Amino acid sequence: YNNIDRHTLPCKVIKELPNKMYHLQYKNGIIDTTFNANELMPLGSNKYEELEVCKNNVISVQKAARMQSMST
Structure with a gap:
């Protein structure tokens, strides 16, 4: 995550x-939300090795963002 700011949530x-x-x-x-192509940033x-093996449970965008901010 070193080259991604906290406003970006790396996903696949x-x-x-x-x-x-x-x-x-x-x-x-x-x-748990779908996104339009214009909302995504390559x-x-x-x-991103952390995206190679991901958990399959469903989470909200808010929960993912909280997890992201706590891990940086």
């Missing part, structure tokens, strides 16, 4: 839905 796309909507997964769970070519 796990499912593409119609109308350019996406389900995302954070390292601590699947986000992480670039950096490798």
